Amino acid sequence: MKKVIYDQYGDINVLTLADVPVPTLDKNTLLVRVKAASINPLDWKIWHGDMKIMTGFSFPRSVGIDFAGIVEEVGSNIHNFSKGDEVLGIADIFKGGALAEYVVVKEEAITHKPATISFEQAAALPVxxxxxxxxxxxxxxxxxxxxxxxxxxxxxxxxxxxxxxxxxxxxxxxxxxxxxxxxxxxxxxxxxxxxxxxxxxxxxxxxxxxxxxxxxxxxxxxxxxxxxxxxxxxxxxxxxxxxxxxxxxxxxxxxxxxLNLSPSQAYLKQIADYAADGLTIVVSATYPIDAFKQAYTEAAKGGVLGKAVITIP
Incomplete structure (x- = not known):
C-alpha cells in the first residue's frame, strides 16, 4: 500500500510516498481503508522536529492525524463496528499514520460518519x-x-x-x-x-x-x-x-x-452529530495523495479557508 513516511526530521523533502505492507490488526483494533486525510499544522511541526521531546527519535515515522474511510476488517473484540461501515477518526497524534491507503486504529479512535457528508468533509472534522x-x-x-x-x-x-x-x-x-x-x-x-x-x-x-x-x-x-x-x-x-x-x-x-488536544470518542461522536445536524464543514482544497508535497507546501503558506484534504483512491 501507499503511505507517506520519513526517516529523519527536516523539511518537506524528508517525506516520501513509500510502498509498504498493509498493517495487521489484533483482536482489539480495526483496519480502515482510508478515503481522505486532512492537513494540520501539527503535521509539519512534528516532521520538522519541533516536538522531539514528545515524538522521540525512532524512525521511520508516519504522517497524518485525522481521516475518513471504510472499515475493512475488525478484530474479534470489536462489537460496535462492522466491515463496510463508513467512519471518521483520529490516529495517534504524535505517531501519525493516517496519510496512507490503510490505517489500524482502536475502536475508541473512530466514530460512524454521517451519511449526509462526504469523505472529504468527514476527514476535515476530527482534529x-x-x-x-x-x-x-x-x-x-x-x-x-x-x-x-x-x-x-x-x-x-x-x-x-x-x-x-x-x-x-x-x-x-x-x-x-x-x-x-x-x-x-x-x-x-x-x-x-x-x-x-x-x-x-x-x-x-x-x-x-x-x-x-x-x-x-x-x-x-x-x-x-x-x-x-x-x-x-x-x-x-x-x-x-x-x-x-x-x-x-x-x-x-x-x-x-x-490547547493540548486529548482526543476522545465522545468528542468524535459529538462533532459527528453536529455535522449530521447541519454544521458547515469548509473544505477549500483537495489533492490526490501523489500530490502530498504540493498540498503541504500550499497549506503551510497559510490563508486556507477551512481545511485542505488529501484524497486516496
Missing part, C-alpha cells in the same frame, strides 16, 4: 472539531451572552469554533483576512474585522474569551482587550508554552491556556 469542543468543554466554558473574539475564524478550528460558540449563545467577533470576510459572515459571526484594515487592539471592546488560532496574536497583546476575568487560548503546544501558561494562571484572573 478541528475535537479541538473546538475541548476548548469550550475544558479551557473556556461559555455562557449565553459572552463576548468571544476568534483570531483566524475562517481557518480549520476557527470555522468550527465560531459555529459552536454561536450555538451556545455567545456573541462572536471574527478576525480574518479579506478573503475570509464573506465566509465569516456566512458562519454567523456577529462582527467581522478585517485585520488588514483594522487593528482589533484599537477597539474599545473587551472580551470574555479570546481564541488565537492564527498564532499571530500573542497573550501580551491580547491581554489589553481582555475583561478582568477572562480566558485566552492558543494552539500548537510546546513544553515551554505549557509551563509558562501554568505558572501565569497561578497569579492572574486573566487566564492563559494552551
Amino acid at each position: 478541528v472539531g475535537s479541538s473546538a469542543i475541548q476548548i469550550f468543554d475544558k479551557l473556556a466554558p461559555l455562557k449565553a451572552g459572552m463576548e468571544v473574539l476568534i483570531n483566524g475564524a475562517t481557518g480549520g478550528i476557527g470555522t468550527i469554533a465560531a459555529q459552536l460558540a454561536k450555538r451556545q449563545g455567545a456573541h462572536v467577533t471574527a478576525v480574518v483576512g479579506k478573503n475570509g470576510i464573506d465566509l465569516a459572515n456566512e458562519l454567523g459571526s456577529d462582527v467581522v474585522i478585517n485585520y488588514e484594515q483594522e487593528n482589533v487592539l484599537e477597539q474599545e471592546k473587551q472580551y470574555d474569551v479570546i481564541l488565537d488560532f492564527a498564532n499571530k496574536f500573542p497573550f501580551d497583546k491580547a491581554e489589553e482587550i481582555m475583561k478582568p476575568e477572562s480566558v485566552y487560548v492558543s494552539t500548537l503546544p510546546s513544553p515551554t508554552a505549557l509551563v509558562s501558561s501554568f505558572v501565569h494562571d497561578l497569579f492572574s484572573k486573566k487566564k492563559r491556556e494552551i
Whole structure:
C-alpha cells in the first residue's frame, strides 16, 4: 500500500510516498481503508522536529492525524463496528499514520460518519472539531451572552469554533483576512474585522474569551482587550508554552491556556452529530495523495479557508 513516511526530521523533502505492507490488526483494533486525510499544522511541526521531546527519535515515522474511510476488517473484540461501515477518526497524534491507503486504529479512535457528508468533509472534522469542543468543554466554558473574539475564524478550528460558540449563545467577533470576510459572515459571526484594515487592539471592546488560532496574536497583546476575568487560548503546544501558561494562571484572573488536544470518542461522536445536524464543514482544497508535497507546501503558506484534504483512491 501507499503511505507517506520519513526517516529523519527536516523539511518537506524528508517525506516520501513509500510502498509498504498493509498493517495487521489484533483482536482489539480495526483496519480502515482510508478515503481522505486532512492537513494540520501539527503535521509539519512534528516532521520538522519541533516536538522531539514528545515524538522521540525512532524512525521511520508516519504522517497524518485525522481521516475518513471504510472499515475493512475488525478484530474479534470489536462489537460496535462492522466491515463496510463508513467512519471518521483520529490516529495517534504524535505517531501519525493516517496519510496512507490503510490505517489500524482502536475502536475508541473512530466514530460512524454521517451519511449526509462526504469523505472529504468527514476527514476535515476530527482534529478541528475535537479541538473546538475541548476548548469550550475544558479551557473556556461559555455562557449565553459572552463576548468571544476568534483570531483566524475562517481557518480549520476557527470555522468550527465560531459555529459552536454561536450555538451556545455567545456573541462572536471574527478576525480574518479579506478573503475570509464573506465566509465569516456566512458562519454567523456577529462582527467581522478585517485585520488588514483594522487593528482589533484599537477597539474599545473587551472580551470574555479570546481564541488565537492564527498564532499571530500573542497573550501580551491580547491581554489589553481582555475583561478582568477572562480566558485566552492558543494552539500548537510546546513544553515551554505549557509551563509558562501554568505558572501565569497561578497569579492572574486573566487566564492563559494552551490547547493540548486529548482526543476522545465522545468528542468524535459529538462533532459527528453536529455535522449530521447541519454544521458547515469548509473544505477549500483537495489533492490526490501523489500530490502530498504540493498540498503541504500550499497549506503551510497559510490563508486556507477551512481545511485542505488529501484524497486516496
